[in-house]
Amino acid sequence: MTAATDELLTVPEVMIRLKLGRSTIYDLIRSRRLVSIKVGRARRIPRSSLRDFIADQIAEAA
Known part of the structure; x- marks a missing residue:
């Protein structure tokens, strides 16, 4: 994986990181x-x- 593609996440990768659907x-x-x-x-x-x-979510929660 190159540095450029490492900087772009897929929707499934974001789903996993945020634990959202x-x-x-x-x-x-x-x-x-x-x-x-x-x-x-x-x-x-x-x-x-x-x-x-x-x-932003952390700032809103504070």
Whole structure:
């Protein structure tokens, strides 16, 4: 795996990391709370976007 592909996560990888279901991840993407890009027909979430999402959730909970 190259450094560039290591920075892009698949929806199933994000599901595992957040312990959330597929529809919830797509809802977060649709609501723009989780930034994603399309590569061809595939949806990818930058690792930095996931980190930002988690940090925002922690800040909201505090």
